[in-house]
Amino acid sequence: MPEVLLAAGASELRFRDPAKARALSAALGRVTAEIGRAPVSVMHVCGSHEQSIAKFGLRAVLPRDLNVIMGPGCPVCVTDVPEVDEAIVLAQDGVRIATYGDMLKVPGTVGSLADAQAAGAKVDVVYSAAQAVELARDTTEAVVFFASGFETTAVATAAVVLADPPANFSVLSAHKYIPPVMEIVAEMPGTKVEGFLAAGHAATITGSAIFERFVERHKIPVVVAGFEPLDILSGLVKLVELVRDKTPRVENMFPRCVTPEGNRNAQAHLWRVFRTVGGNWRGIAHVPNGNLRLRDEFAGVDARKKYRIDVRRLWTRAPSALTQTCICGTIMAGIASPHDCPLFGKACLPDAPVGACMVSSEGTCKIWYQYGGHPNL
Amino acid sequence: MTATTTARGEALITLRHGAGGRAMRQLIGETLAAGYLQSPVEGIGLAAMDDGAALRVGDRWLVVTTDSHVVHPIFFPGGDIGRLAVAGTVNDLAMMGATAPLGLTCAVVIEEGFRRSDLERLQRSMQETCREAGVTILTGDTKVMGRGELDGIVINTTGVALTDAVVPDAGLRPGDRLLVTGSIGDHGMALMVKRHGLAIEAELRSDVAPINGMIAAALAARPGAVTAMKDPTRGGVASALHEMAEKSGVGIVIHEPDVPVSQTVRAAAEMLGLDPFQIANEGKALLGVRPDAADAVLAALRGHPLGASAAIVGECIPDHVGRVILDTGLGRRLLVEVEGEPLPRIC
Numbered sequence: 001m002p003e004v005l006l007a008a009g010a011s012e013l014r015f016r017d018p019a020k021a022r023a024l025s026a027a028l029g030r031v032t033a034e035i036g037r038a039p040v041s042v043m044h045v046c047g048s049h050e051q052s053i054a055k056f057g058l059r060a061v062l063p064r065d066l067n068v069i070m071g072p073g074c075p076v077c078v079t080d081v082p083e084v085d086e087a088i089v090l091a092q093d094g095v096r097i098a099t100y101g102d103m104l105k106v107p108g109t110v111g112s113l114a115d116a117q118a119a120g121a122k123v124d125v126v127y128s129a130a131q132a133v134e135l136a137r138d139t140t141e142a143v144v145f146f147a148s149g150f151e152t153t154a155v156a157t158a159a160v161v162l163a164d165p166p167a168n169f170s171v172l173s174a175h176k177y178i179p180p181v182m183e184i185v186a187e188m189p190g191t192k193v194e195g196f197l198a199a200g201h202a203a204t205i206t207g208s209a210i211f212e213r214f215v216e217r218h219k220i221p222v223v224v225a226g227f228e229p230l231d232i233l234s235g236l237v238k239l240v241e242l243v244r245d246k247t248p249r250v251e252n253m254f255p256r257c258v259t260p261e262g263n264r265n266a267q268a269h270l271w272r273v274f275r276t277v278g279g280n281w282r283g284i285a286h287v288p289n290g291n292l293r294l295r296d297e298f299a300g301v302d303a304r305k306k307y308r309i310d311v312r313r314l315w316t317r318a319p320s321a322l323t324q325t326c327i328c329g330t331i332m333a334g335i336a337s338p339h340d341c342p343l344f345g346k347a348c349l350p351d352a353p354v355g356a357c358m359v360s361s362e363g364t365c366k367i368w369y370q371y372g373g374h375p376n377l
Numbered sequence: 378m379t380a381t382t383t384a385r386g387e388a389l390i391t392l393r394h395g396a397g398g399r400a401m402r403q404l405i406g407e408t409l410a411a412g413y414l415q416s417p418v419e420g421i422g423l424a425a426m427d428d429g430a431a432l433r434v435g436d437r438w439l440v441v442t443t444d445s446h447v448v449h450p451i452f453f454p455g456g457d458i459g460r461l462a463v464a465g466t467v468n469d470l471a472m473m474g475a476t477a478p479l480g481l482t483c484a485v486v487i488e489e490g491f492r493r494s495d496l497e498r499l500q501r502s503m504q505e506t507c508r509e510a511g512v513t514i515l516t517g518d519t520k521v522m523g524r525g526e527l528d529g530i531v532i533n534t535t536g537v538a539l540t541d542a543v544v545p546d547a548g549l550r551p552g553d554r555l556l557v558t559g560s561i562g563d564h565g566m567a568l569m570v571k572r573h574g575l576a577i578e579a580e581l582r583s584d585v586a587p588i589n590g591m592i593a594a595a596l597a598a599r600p601g602a603v604t605a606m607k608d609p610t611r612g613g614v615a616s617a618l619h620e621m622a623e624k625s626g627v628g629i630v631i632h633e634p635d636v637p638v639s640q641t642v643r644a645a646a647e648m649l650g651l652d653p654f655q656i657a658n659e660g661k662a663l664l665g666v667r668p669d670a671a672d673a674v675l676a677a678l679r680g681h682p683l684g685a686s687a688a689i690v691g692e693c694i695p696d697h698v699g700r701v702i703l704d705t706g707l708g709r710r711l712l713v714e715v716e717g718e719p720l721p722r723i724c
Contacts, residue, residue: 018634018706055652057708127575229707350715351393351400361650370652372711377702 015228021061024233029063031240038065041192042239043185043334045178046073046199047362048227054371056229066240069193069334072181075149075174076102076360077332078281083174084108085311087146090172090303091121096139098132099146101125102360105353107323109314113146129153129160136169144303148174152201154292155266158273161294161301172303175292177276178202179210184285186218188333193220195239200226200254205270207262208252219248226254273298282356283329322347328355331364338368345369396611399714402426402620421473421545425624428469428607429536431543438543440475442466443535451495451529454567455582459499461659462532463506465610467587472546472606472662475538476593480515481507484533489524499530510587512536544596547624548604551695554671555629556664558591558678558687559584560637561614562653564660566645575649579641586660591681595664598677602670608662613655616714617663618701625665628697634706637686654703655715665693 032040044050050070053059062068072078085108091097097113104114104123117123122141126132132145147157154175161171182196198211203224211222221242225235235253242248252258272295279291299305325343330336338344338357348354350366357363361370383389394404405426406414414424420438421431429442446462463481470478483503487496507513563584570581588608596603605625609617614636622629638646638653646653660683666674671689678684701712
């Protein structure tokens with residue numbers, strides 16, 4: 001731990017330097033102006049990018065003509081209703097559910113895991129897949145790890161699946177895979193996206209080269225960026241330069257962590273345990289190859305194979321009328337912003353979320369609520 | 378987190394109502410405080426929803442405050458519920474400008490099966506904290522309840538003090554500087570790490586301490602120059618600043634790089650996705666000070682052992698009333714209040 005702390009201190013000095021940030025936002029303004037039309041729209045596909053942009057108040061220094069759209073970058077938010085329902089049914093049937101804190105409040109068809117917990121179901125918040133396994137080792141009860149997250153987090157799940165977990169442990173995978181959804185967004189009718197800022201941590205695993213084919217197909221540049229303020233600003237400068245020069249290609253602006261080929265060992269773990277299948281992303285669309293599910297050889301650790309999960313019994317009560325009004329989907333597709341939603345900050349609050357975007361600290365609505373959106377300051 | 382209504386639509390109290398934020402203030406205003414808000418009190422009564430009440434007695438003010446303490450776990454790095462019970466009430470008095478308490482009362486409710494040795498340990502801790510604060514316990518009450526009827530122990534303390542001048546939390550004026558008496562987030566972060574069994578080995582210690590001595594020094598530095606005070610306990614600095622801004626009818630700008638946060642708290646908060654501004658403190662204060670006296674008050678704070686890392690962190694502005702703007706050094710955003718317990722994030 002001490003090394004981690006030192007590293008955090010060091011990165012802060014290097015990647016949060018206000019003078020360098022001012023120089024970068026000035027450069028961003030210049031490059032955007034050189035394009036000579038407005039607005040220029042780019043999209044990030046990672047809640048952590050939005051977190052950083054909001055937390056450090058970067059929107060206040062972005063050029064007015066640059067539209068940085070928040071994409072479907074929150075794994076908790078795109079967890080589909082039936083996936084939440086599966087976890088709720090298991091919990092109601094007496095299985096102990098271990099999951100990340102954010103997943104507790106994600107609304108299912110009727111209610112959330114938190115509601116199930118309030119009604120007596122056993123739900124434990126864990127901070128890692130390994131902690132869920134520890135929980136299983138400490139009990140004779142059946143423990144299901146309701147696993148969410150993109151390829152980064154899925155690697156950690158794969159690691160525990162491969163490490164011979166106890167027989168009472170299994171995984172309910174809601175893991176998602178980011179590259180396919182970028183295709184969906186790029187092909188959406190009326191899309192305004194001229195460039196993508198790709199998530200540095202996911203690319204640490206997948207490598208930056210994974211985006212080459214995407215760029216070739218869609219002629220849209222992709223820049224891999226880290227999460228410190230200077231990472232994001234320099235990533236945006238590079239991305240807007242590529243838009244200006246009409247030279248779509250992949251650029252890695254996070255080379256201190258990301259290589260073109262990525263972490264081969266982690267990829268091997270990931271694909272040994274998981275395969276991609278098509279499925280719905282909440283509010284977005286059906287995403288071909290967008291879901292990560294356990295391979296058949298791991299059926300013994302797969303909660304979907306181990307238990308009969310009948311979610312239909314939850315459907316005897318209708319979902320609340322409010323959910324019909326929720327525009328999370330259009331927000332995640334980058335078409336609307338939280339202020340366009342009549343529920344935002346009124347009927348939909350972090351403690352009483354209507355849509356999943358208000359639940360997770362990676363969710364656009366929650367981030368806007370927590371950091372005040374971007375009023376004119 | 379839990380349901381907010383029964384099946385028949387009857388409203389229920391949730392943990393959110395106890396988290397120190399907007400929901401709590403609203404609940405109190407609508408229920409517990411209703412009916413007393415217009416009571417004819419000469420001084421500061423319930424309507425002000427300040428840290429305590431102030432009643433005129435001759436040419437001085439009698440300040441009264443009460444606080445029930447529940448904390449899990451009861452022993453935590455840097456303190457325990459006993460130290461918290463004494464320091465919390467002494468500090469609430471100090472926040473009203475009453476830094477020399479006449480005494481405290483102490484009511485204890487204990488769960489059947491509570492270890493006697495733990496009670497003795499808490500008693501020693503309270504005694505030690507009383508000594509630090511220069512206060513004594515005048516009277517008390519003890520109850521024992523059946524196993525499972527409460528969680529371990531609840532300690533209530535009430536404090537009384539006389540002062541010549543009351544400092545409210547609503548006295549900020551545009552131009553006033555805002556001072557914080559030391560690093561923020563230590564108490565809540567130490568507890569969170571302990572409570573959730575997070576494997577962070579670095580030294581995270583609660584800041585729980587009586588700060589009446591330090592506040593006395595700050596008030597004496599330039600009489601009348603401190604316009605408002607608040608201790609940022611539950612809800613953290615974010616909640617306290619909002620309350621001060623709203624009640625005073627000003628906006629507040631905070632310069633984040635000037636706010637002292639220990640390297641350990643900063644790193645732990647980043648790892649867990651938490652914001653130090655929203656995490657509780659138990660030995661810190663926020664002071665509004667007239668601009669010409671800010672340096673003198675800062676020097677007085679820094680002259681006290683508990684105020685060594687005190688800093689001027691912001692100022693009040695006439696517009697953006699009720700809002701707190703955070704200048705991050707890289708940009709600007711709103712600092713908002715949290716609702717409910719902060720939960721660590723997923724990735």
